[in-house]
Amino acid sequence: MRNLHHKQFVGSVALLGLAIALIWSQSTPTLAGSDAKKTQAGVPVEPDMHEFMEYVFQPTYKRLKQAIAAEPDNRKVWKAIKSDALILAEGGNLLLLHDPQNDRSSWNEYSQDVRKEGGLLYKAAKSKDFKTARKHYVAMLKNCNACHQKFADGEHQLTP
Template sequence: MNLNIRLIISACFTLLVGIILAFNSSSSVQAEPANEKKDTGEPVEPDMHEFMEYVFQPTYKRLKRAMAAEPADRNAWKTIKTDSLILAEGGNLLLLHDPGKNRTEWDAHSVQVRKAGGQLYKSAKAKDFKAAQMHYQSMLKNCNACHQQFADGKHQLKP
Protein backbone atom coordinates (compact mmCIF):
# COMPACT_ATOMS: atom_id res chain seq x y z
CA MET A 1 0.00 0.00 0.00
CA ASN A 2 1.21 3.47 -0.80
CA LEU A 3 2.79 5.42 2.11
CA ASN A 4 0.49 8.42 1.59
CA ILE A 5 -2.62 6.24 1.74
CA ARG A 6 -1.37 4.58 4.94
CA LEU A 7 -0.76 8.00 6.53
CA ILE A 8 -4.23 9.20 5.55
CA ILE A 9 -5.87 6.04 6.92
CA SER A 10 -3.84 6.32 10.15
CA ALA A 11 -4.78 9.97 10.59
CA CYS A 12 -8.48 9.23 9.98
CA PHE A 13 -8.38 6.31 12.41
CA THR A 14 -6.65 8.45 15.07
CA LEU A 15 -9.21 11.24 14.56
CA LEU A 16 -12.10 8.77 14.80
CA VAL A 17 -10.74 7.25 18.02
CA GLY A 18 -10.26 10.75 19.48
CA ILE A 19 -13.85 11.72 18.65
CA ILE A 20 -15.21 8.52 20.17
CA LEU A 21 -13.15 8.99 23.35
CA ALA A 22 -14.18 12.64 23.65
CA PHE A 23 -17.85 11.77 23.17
CA ASN A 24 -17.71 8.93 25.71
CA SER A 25 -15.95 11.03 28.36
CA SER A 26 -18.36 13.95 27.97
CA SER A 27 -21.42 11.74 28.07
CA SER A 28 -20.14 9.90 31.14
CA VAL A 29 -20.20 13.11 33.17
CA GLN A 30 -23.45 12.94 35.05
CA ALA A 31 -25.63 15.98 35.36
CA GLU A 32 -26.17 17.31 38.87
CA PRO A 33 -29.49 16.09 40.25
CA ALA A 34 -32.11 18.82 40.14
CA ASN A 35 -33.04 18.35 43.78
CA GLU A 36 -29.46 18.57 45.09
CA LYS A 37 -28.77 21.95 46.71
CA LYS A 38 -25.68 23.81 45.59
CA ASP A 39 -23.37 25.38 48.16
CA THR A 40 -24.51 29.00 48.03
CA GLY A 41 -22.19 30.31 50.68
CA GLU A 42 -22.52 31.19 54.31
CA PRO A 43 -21.24 34.03 56.46
CA VAL A 44 -17.83 33.58 58.05
CA GLU A 45 -18.81 36.09 60.75
CA PRO A 46 -22.52 35.77 61.56
CA ASP A 47 -22.55 38.67 64.05
CA MET A 48 -23.64 41.69 62.02
CA HIS A 49 -21.88 44.22 64.24
CA GLU A 50 -18.55 42.42 63.83
CA PHE A 51 -19.11 42.00 60.11
CA MET A 52 -19.89 45.69 59.62
CA GLU A 53 -16.99 46.80 61.82
CA TYR A 54 -14.36 44.81 59.95
CA VAL A 55 -15.67 44.76 56.40
CA PHE A 56 -17.72 47.90 55.82
CA GLN A 57 -16.39 50.44 58.33
CA PRO A 58 -12.72 50.64 57.21
CA THR A 59 -13.78 50.65 53.57
CA TYR A 60 -16.34 53.41 54.16
CA LYS A 61 -13.77 55.53 56.06
CA ARG A 62 -11.24 55.31 53.21
CA LEU A 63 -13.92 56.07 50.65
CA LYS A 64 -15.18 59.04 52.68
CA ARG A 65 -11.69 60.59 52.62
CA ALA A 66 -11.29 59.86 48.92
CA MET A 67 -14.66 61.42 48.06
CA ALA A 68 -13.98 64.65 50.01
CA ALA A 69 -12.55 66.30 46.90
CA GLU A 70 -12.26 65.51 43.21
CA PRO A 71 -9.40 63.05 42.69
CA ALA A 72 -6.21 64.66 41.42
CA ASP A 73 -4.52 61.56 40.01
CA ARG A 74 -4.90 57.89 39.06
CA ASN A 75 -4.12 56.69 42.57
CA ALA A 76 -6.93 58.75 44.07
CA TRP A 77 -9.36 57.37 41.47
CA LYS A 78 -8.05 53.88 42.20
CA THR A 79 -8.93 54.31 45.88
CA ILE A 80 -12.50 55.23 44.96
CA LYS A 81 -12.75 52.32 42.51
CA THR A 82 -11.34 49.86 45.02
CA ASP A 83 -13.52 50.84 47.94
CA SER A 84 -16.70 51.28 45.92
CA LEU A 85 -16.24 47.81 44.43
CA ILE A 86 -15.65 46.30 47.88
CA LEU A 87 -18.82 47.97 49.19
CA ALA A 88 -20.82 46.92 46.13
CA GLU A 89 -19.73 43.31 46.54
CA GLY A 90 -20.43 43.72 50.25
CA GLY A 91 -24.07 44.12 49.23
CA ASN A 92 -23.89 40.56 47.93
CA LEU A 93 -22.38 39.41 51.22
CA LEU A 94 -25.21 41.06 53.14
CA LEU A 95 -27.63 38.77 51.30
CA LEU A 96 -25.96 35.82 53.03
CA HIS A 97 -26.78 37.18 56.49
CA ASP A 98 -30.01 36.51 58.35
CA PRO A 99 -31.52 39.70 59.79
CA GLY A 100 -33.87 37.70 61.97
CA LYS A 101 -36.90 39.66 60.76
CA ASN A 102 -38.02 41.68 57.75
CA ARG A 103 -36.02 39.56 55.29
CA THR A 104 -37.62 41.22 52.28
CA GLU A 105 -36.56 44.71 53.39
CA TRP A 106 -33.09 43.44 54.34
CA ASP A 107 -32.61 41.98 50.89
CA ALA A 108 -33.89 45.17 49.24
CA HIS A 109 -31.38 47.30 51.18
CA SER A 110 -28.59 44.83 50.33
CA VAL A 111 -29.41 44.97 46.63
CA GLN A 112 -29.51 48.77 46.73
CA VAL A 113 -26.05 48.89 48.36
CA ARG A 114 -24.78 46.62 45.60
CA LYS A 115 -26.46 48.72 42.91
CA ALA A 116 -25.33 52.14 44.16
CA GLY A 117 -21.83 50.86 44.95
CA GLY A 118 -21.64 49.35 41.47
CA GLN A 119 -22.72 52.63 39.89
CA LEU A 120 -20.16 54.49 42.00
CA TYR A 121 -17.50 52.04 40.81
CA LYS A 122 -18.47 52.59 37.16
CA SER A 123 -18.44 56.37 37.65
CA ALA A 124 -14.97 56.17 39.16
CA LYS A 125 -13.79 54.02 36.24
CA ALA A 126 -15.06 56.76 33.93
CA LYS A 127 -13.45 59.42 36.17
CA ASP A 128 -16.81 61.20 36.41
CA PHE A 129 -16.68 62.83 39.84
CA LYS A 130 -20.13 64.44 39.60
CA ALA A 131 -21.77 61.07 38.92
CA ALA A 132 -19.55 59.42 41.54
CA GLN A 133 -20.74 61.90 44.17
CA MET A 134 -24.37 61.26 43.25
CA HIS A 135 -23.96 57.46 43.56
CA TYR A 136 -21.92 57.83 46.76
CA GLN A 137 -24.73 59.90 48.31
CA SER A 138 -27.29 57.34 47.12
CA MET A 139 -25.34 54.48 48.67
CA LEU A 140 -24.98 56.28 52.01
CA LYS A 141 -28.66 57.20 52.01
CA ASN A 142 -29.52 53.53 51.60
CA CYS A 143 -27.00 52.45 54.25
CA ASN A 144 -28.55 54.92 56.67
CA ALA A 145 -32.09 53.74 55.86
CA CYS A 146 -30.99 50.17 56.60
CA HIS A 147 -29.30 51.25 59.85
CA GLN A 148 -32.45 53.13 60.78
CA GLN A 149 -34.56 50.02 60.30
CA PHE A 150 -32.21 47.30 61.56
CA ALA A 151 -29.89 49.10 64.04
CA ASP A 152 -32.44 51.35 65.78
CA GLY A 153 -31.06 54.40 63.97
CA LYS A 154 -27.49 53.93 65.21
CA HIS A 155 -24.38 54.12 63.03
CA GLN A 156 -25.63 56.82 60.65
CA LEU A 157 -23.03 57.58 57.99
CA LYS A 158 -22.01 61.06 56.88
CA PRO A 159 -20.64 61.90 53.44
Protein backbone atom coordinates (compact mmCIF):
# COMPACT_ATOMS: atom_id res chain seq x y z
CA MET A 1 0.00 0.00 0.00
CA ARG A 2 2.80 2.37 0.93
CA ASN A 3 4.52 1.62 -2.38
CA LEU A 4 1.30 2.54 -4.24
CA HIS A 5 1.04 5.90 -2.45
CA HIS A 6 4.69 6.58 -3.22
CA LYS A 7 4.13 5.85 -6.94
CA GLN A 8 1.05 8.10 -6.95
CA PHE A 9 3.01 10.86 -5.22
CA VAL A 10 5.91 10.58 -7.67
CA GLY A 11 3.47 10.51 -10.58
CA SER A 12 1.67 13.59 -9.23
CA VAL A 13 4.95 15.46 -8.78
CA ALA A 14 6.04 14.51 -12.31
CA LEU A 15 2.69 15.64 -13.72
CA LEU A 16 2.89 18.90 -11.78
CA GLY A 17 6.44 19.47 -13.06
CA LEU A 18 5.32 18.80 -16.62
CA ALA A 19 2.41 21.24 -16.24
CA ILE A 20 4.71 23.94 -14.85
CA ALA A 21 7.21 23.39 -17.66
CA LEU A 22 4.45 23.61 -20.25
CA ILE A 23 3.01 26.80 -18.78
CA TRP A 24 6.47 28.35 -18.42
CA SER A 25 7.44 27.49 -22.00
CA GLN A 26 4.30 29.14 -23.32
CA SER A 27 4.68 32.30 -21.26
CA THR A 28 8.48 32.65 -21.63
CA PRO A 29 9.48 32.71 -25.29
CA THR A 30 12.61 30.96 -26.45
CA LEU A 31 15.44 33.07 -27.80
CA ALA A 32 14.18 32.63 -31.36
CA GLY A 33 10.63 33.39 -30.19
CA SER A 34 11.90 36.42 -28.31
CA ASP A 35 13.63 37.75 -31.42
CA ALA A 36 10.49 37.15 -33.43
CA LYS A 37 8.42 38.97 -30.81
CA LYS A 38 10.88 41.87 -30.73
CA THR A 39 10.62 42.18 -34.49
CA GLN A 40 6.87 42.44 -34.14
CA ALA A 41 6.98 44.67 -31.06
CA GLY A 42 9.29 47.32 -32.48
CA VAL A 43 12.61 47.73 -34.18
CA PRO A 44 14.05 51.08 -35.22
CA VAL A 45 13.58 51.88 -38.90
CA GLU A 46 16.68 54.09 -38.68
CA PRO A 47 19.22 52.64 -36.25
CA ASP A 48 21.70 55.53 -36.62
CA MET A 49 20.91 57.89 -33.75
CA HIS A 50 22.19 61.00 -35.54
CA GLU A 51 19.89 60.35 -38.50
CA PHE A 52 16.99 59.51 -36.22
CA MET A 53 17.41 62.72 -34.22
CA GLU A 54 17.90 64.84 -37.34
CA TYR A 55 14.71 63.69 -39.03
CA VAL A 56 12.37 62.97 -36.11
CA PHE A 57 13.31 65.22 -33.21
CA GLN A 58 15.04 68.22 -34.81
CA PRO A 59 12.22 69.44 -37.10
CA THR A 60 9.67 68.87 -34.34
CA TYR A 61 11.77 70.76 -31.80
CA LYS A 62 12.26 73.68 -34.22
CA ARG A 63 8.53 74.00 -34.89
CA LEU A 64 7.68 73.70 -31.21
CA LYS A 65 10.33 76.26 -30.22
CA GLN A 66 8.73 78.82 -32.52
CA ALA A 67 5.13 77.98 -31.53
CA ILE A 68 5.75 78.13 -27.77
CA ALA A 69 7.97 81.25 -27.78
CA ALA A 70 4.98 83.36 -26.75
CA GLU A 71 1.52 82.57 -25.43
CA PRO A 72 -0.64 81.45 -28.36
CA ASP A 73 -3.59 83.64 -29.25
CA ASN A 74 -5.43 81.17 -31.48
CA ARG A 75 -6.47 77.53 -31.81
CA LYS A 76 -4.15 76.87 -34.73
CA VAL A 77 -1.00 77.55 -32.67
CA TRP A 78 -2.27 75.52 -29.72
CA LYS A 79 -2.97 72.66 -32.11
CA ALA A 80 0.60 72.88 -33.45
CA ILE A 81 1.98 72.81 -29.89
CA LYS A 82 -0.17 69.81 -29.01
CA SER A 83 0.94 67.98 -32.15
CA ASP A 84 4.65 68.56 -31.65
CA ALA A 85 4.46 67.83 -27.92
CA LEU A 86 2.76 64.51 -28.63
CA ILE A 87 5.31 63.64 -31.33
CA LEU A 88 8.17 64.33 -28.93
CA ALA A 89 6.48 62.44 -26.08
CA GLU A 90 5.97 59.40 -28.29
CA GLY A 91 9.52 59.92 -29.53
CA GLY A 92 10.58 59.05 -25.99
CA ASN A 93 9.04 55.63 -26.56
CA LEU A 94 10.92 55.32 -29.85
CA LEU A 95 14.19 56.16 -28.12
CA LEU A 96 13.69 53.10 -25.92
CA LEU A 97 13.94 50.93 -29.05
CA HIS A 98 17.49 52.16 -29.71
CA ASP A 99 20.53 50.60 -28.09
CA PRO A 100 23.13 53.02 -26.77
CA GLN A 101 26.78 52.00 -26.88
CA ASN A 102 26.88 52.12 -23.08
CA ASP A 103 24.83 52.89 -19.96
CA ARG A 104 21.45 51.51 -20.97
CA SER A 105 20.02 52.49 -17.59
CA SER A 106 20.70 56.22 -18.10
CA TRP A 107 19.47 55.98 -21.70
CA ASN A 108 16.17 54.53 -20.51
CA GLU A 109 15.83 57.18 -17.81
CA TYR A 110 16.38 60.05 -20.27
CA SER A 111 14.01 58.47 -22.79
CA GLN A 112 11.29 58.04 -20.17
CA ASP A 113 11.78 61.64 -19.01
CA VAL A 114 11.30 62.89 -22.59
CA ARG A 115 8.10 60.86 -22.73
CA LYS A 116 6.94 62.16 -19.34
CA GLU A 117 7.70 65.86 -19.89
CA GLY A 118 6.46 65.74 -23.48
CA GLY A 119 3.25 64.12 -22.28
CA LEU A 120 2.77 66.75 -19.59
CA LEU A 121 3.44 69.47 -22.16
CA TYR A 122 0.82 67.89 -24.43
CA LYS A 123 -1.75 67.81 -21.59
CA ALA A 124 -1.03 71.44 -20.67
CA ALA A 125 -1.43 72.45 -24.31
CA LYS A 126 -4.76 70.61 -24.47
CA SER A 127 -5.87 72.76 -21.54
CA LYS A 128 -4.36 75.88 -23.15
CA ASP A 129 -2.32 76.42 -19.98
CA PHE A 130 0.67 78.32 -21.35
CA LYS A 131 2.56 78.70 -18.06
CA THR A 132 2.45 74.94 -17.36
CA ALA A 133 3.13 74.06 -20.99
CA ARG A 134 6.19 76.30 -21.04
CA LYS A 135 7.42 74.78 -17.73
CA HIS A 136 7.26 71.24 -19.16
CA TYR A 137 8.80 72.36 -22.45
CA VAL A 138 11.82 73.78 -20.60
CA ALA A 139 12.04 70.66 -18.38
CA MET A 140 11.98 68.43 -21.47
CA LEU A 141 14.79 70.44 -23.10
CA LYS A 142 16.84 70.30 -19.91
CA ASN A 143 16.50 66.51 -20.03
CA CYS A 144 17.41 66.43 -23.73
CA ASN A 145 20.52 68.50 -23.04
CA ALA A 146 21.56 66.22 -20.17
CA CYS A 147 21.21 63.23 -22.48
CA HIS A 148 23.19 64.99 -25.23
CA GLN A 149 25.85 65.82 -22.64
CA LYS A 150 26.17 62.15 -21.68
CA PHE A 151 25.74 60.45 -25.05
CA ALA A 152 26.81 63.08 -27.62
CA ASP A 153 29.84 64.60 -25.89
CA GLY A 154 27.85 67.75 -25.08
CA GLU A 155 26.97 68.54 -28.69
CA HIS A 156 23.51 69.53 -29.91
CA GLN A 157 22.49 71.58 -26.86
CA LEU A 158 18.98 72.99 -27.23
CA THR A 159 17.73 76.40 -26.18
CA PRO A 160 14.15 77.13 -25.11
